[in-house]
Amino acid sequence: MDEVKLSLFGFGNVGRAVARVLLEKEKLFRERYGVGFKVVSIADTSGTVWLPEGIDLREALLVKETFGKLSSWTNDYEVYSFTPEEAVREIDADIVIDVTNDRNAHEWHLAALREGKAVVTSNKPPLASHYAELTEEAKRREIPYLFEATVMAGTPVIGLLRENLLGDTVERIEAVLNATTTFILSRMEMGLDFEEALRQAQRLGIAERDPSGDVLGIDAGYKATILHCVAFGPVTFDDARVKGIAEVTAGEVRRARAKGKTLRLVATVEKGRVAVEPKELPLESPLAVSNNENVAVIWTDLLGELVIKGAGAGLKETASGVVSDIVRASLRKA
Known part of the structure; x- marks a missing residue:
């Protein structure tokens, strides 16, 4: 069975919804697709938690929902002050997931692609301004760049087209x-x-x-x-x-x-x-x-x-689009 390492940027409502789906459907992903997911980093505006062995998502959700920020997580985890571009270069991951509202995220999407990492995003401005550059870079390197959740949440209009x-x-x-x-x-x-x-x-x-x-x-x-x-x-x-x-x-x-x-x-x-x-x-x-x-x-x-x-719109609906792309990227990289 393939183990796929995920680096999650954004741990607001959508990021947490994605984490819950990864937890709740872990068995389904293993049985249906032969894929296991390991979240090796999570970033919010307060910092980046990074553990190569894999982060306990239940604990991450509890910390965020109790204290409002990942930087409050001191037991067993070090919180790093990476920029997103530093994080995608430093952290060993197979897929970078962007569920932020960072208008300049195209810069670190490109950095991730150049590091050989697939990108899954729900973040609209990077694509609305830099679509050609991003998709051409992904095509050149034969790496998935997927963005179903940018339009109509989980309703698969992008996949259809x-x-x-x-x-x-x-x-x-x-x-x-x-x-x-x-x-x-x-x-x-x-x-x-x-x-x-x-x-x-x-x-x-x-x-x-x-x-x-x-x-x-x-x-x-x-x-x-x-x-x-x-x-x-x-x-x-x-x-x-x-x-x-x-x-x-x-x-x-x-x-x-x-x-x-x-x-x-x-x-x-x-x-x-x-x-x-x-x-x-x-x-x-x-x-x-x-x-x-x-x-x-x-x-x-x-x-x-x-x-x-x-x-x-909706958290589960947007998470549907994001997680579908995570699975799709995992199967393409396998």
Whole structure:
């Protein structure tokens, strides 16, 4: 049986969700894939815990959830003050996992690839700005660089485009890719104004304390850019035309409903074009999703219209995408 060494960067909500899946499904991975995982390092903003023999994930989760930071872990473990790039060079690992929000992570993703380490990430900005450089480096070295969880969490739209539609020519993609804006617009349809709907989303943990990435369309723009890169070829986020929902009024929502339509933040992706903007949709449209659902409608020359819909947010859902990529990278490196 192969033993695969993992180096985990980010131990917030998503990082801990990934750790729980690795714990809970350890037996399944061994029996189904013949792979055992050993987490040799975990990094949060307070430092990096590194143990070549493997870290006790249960204890790591307990320390983080009790004290809020890994640097509080003093028994049996030394906490290092590595930069991410130092860590990927110093720590012996097979797969580097990035579930951080580090906008400059492309630098240490490249360092990991050059060290012969596979990379699995849910971090969107590096791909939205440096897709060509990252994927070309991975291809040159024949090393997995996987990023399913960057778009639609665990709903496998990236895998569909990269691995399944190999005989099809993708003509266009339309998608709703941000669950926070869908929640806000849904609540506005129930009579709340934008600010009230946003506050409710923040109370429920659906919107961040700083919601600008969602309501200004930046998050959806990153995801739409990545879809273009996979389906049509490299562009960057700077090439995208993005308008969010911050200026949508209660009156606009009411008028759409009066016409039997709904407003959603829609990404349109065509060769050479990425656009994100609020659009009126018929209620029967596959894009008229609710709650935390994401959806992509993909048109190809052979299949015609293909709809893929599922959870686009949530800890378990994002962990699903990350862990699937970890398994996939492990099997490719075996």
